[in-house]
Amino acid sequence: MEINIEILKKYPLCHRCFGRLYAKLLHTNNFERGKALKIVKGMELESLLKKIEEGGGNKDEILGLLKCLYRSGLKEIKIKEIKEEIVEECPWCKGIFEKSYMEELANKAIELLKEYEFDTFMVGTHIPEDIKELEKEIETPYMESIRQEFGREIGKLIAAKMNKQPDKTNPDIVIHINPYTKDIYLQVNPLFIKGRYRKLVRGIPQTHWHCRFCRGKGCEKCNFTGKRYPTSVEEIIAEPFMKVTKGTKEVFHGAGREDIDVRMLGNGRPFVLEIKEPKIRKIDLNKVAEEVNKSGTVEILNLEYGERKDVVFFKNEPHKKTYRALVECEEKITSEDIEKVINTCENLTIHQKTPKRVLHRRADLTRIRKVYKVWAHKIDDNHFEMKIFCDGGLYIKELISGDDGRTSPSISEILNKKCICKELDVLEIHDETS
Secondary structure, three states, X not given: OOOOOOHHHHOOOOHHHHHHOOOOOOOOOHHHHHHHHHHHHHHHHHHHHHHHHHHOOOOHHHHHHHHHHHHOOOOOOOOHHHOOOOOOOOOOOOOOOOHHHHHXXXXXXXXXXXXXXXXXXXXXXXXXXXXXXXXHHHOOOOOOOHHHHHHHHHHHHHHHHHOOEEOOOOOOEEEXXXXXXXXXXXXXXXXXXXXXXEEOOOOOOOOOOEOOOOOOOOOOOOOOOOEOOOOOHHHHHHHHHHHHHOOOEEEEEEOOOOOOOOEEEEEEEEEEEEEEOOOOOOOOHHHHHHHHHOOOOEEEEEEEEOOHHHHHHHHHOOOOEEEEEEEXXXXXXXXXXXXXXXHHOOOEEEEEEOOHHHXXXXXXXXXXXXXXXXXXXXXEOOEEEEEEEEOOOOOHHHHHHOOOOOEEOOHHHHHOOOEEEEEEEEEEEOOOOO
């Protein structure tokens, strides 16, 4: 490998930056590597200079290279011809690795971090375009970028000062630093809390709905709340968490959703609460759950800390479900009708077009779903109760009514009687292994 010092004619790189050109060689730091390489080249050049002086040859080229080495910080060169030279500022790092400068940047970052509770962090280094262009020009196969080295060194300094751990995969906070301008800002990553919820009453939507008249701004129709409904599962769960974490915003992720007039019972529906920019990350989950459960309308259980991947996982995971439905029929129901429903619905394939009631917000598609098993018993001449074990994504109200032929077969079609769903509860959302 040839150590090229010709680059120093154009760019007086400091020891650290010259060493960074060969960062992947030998296990030492860039400063020591760069200084050692310059010393070796300086010794070679001084040796050549002495031979030329003894032989009476032209020494200008050798002197020129020695001057370049001196201007780049190699003050160990003591020959008289370069005593008037001065060490120039490195055009690559511009002095950002000076100890006092690094301390200043680290302390500035720490001052911002004091507002937040966190365990892990990562440094995101922002380098100006002119520095990136210089890197491209002088690049070698053994080089590391200044972004990599600065991020590593400032990260070690902050970690030591705060007793925190760097984490490149899933940090609590990312510290964004432009070392050339001293600009620093924090990216506080969300806190994810996962669990299951039960909705014990009807009439509550899963998520916040804006007033349809003012779109959330507040008007007489909504009593200036901006809301279509007084509360939601999301708000009942999120408000206590927002209070203790001091987050700026929350996003509620549910594994599907039930209609407003449907209860969610049994083992509960999986959810992840994403809290943006939390100042407090370590909270007593059980204590917050107790606060939520006091509402008497929503209960949460099985709480634990989650990750971003949990949102993707359960949104993509197919869940079979068990429902309880109270069915009302216009005509009289017989015991034979009940038996027919039970027998016909065993492993029954359903072709279901998007229900008319949601066509305004859902694409008009035909979905194929399966009913695996039905249990049913008669209540009176016009009512019976069903328990339905089926694929997720099957609209149960339309499975019962037929939705004017858009769902087939339906309970109405099987019985040849007009039936509607009067009450619906989700009894269980089955895990993949259920």
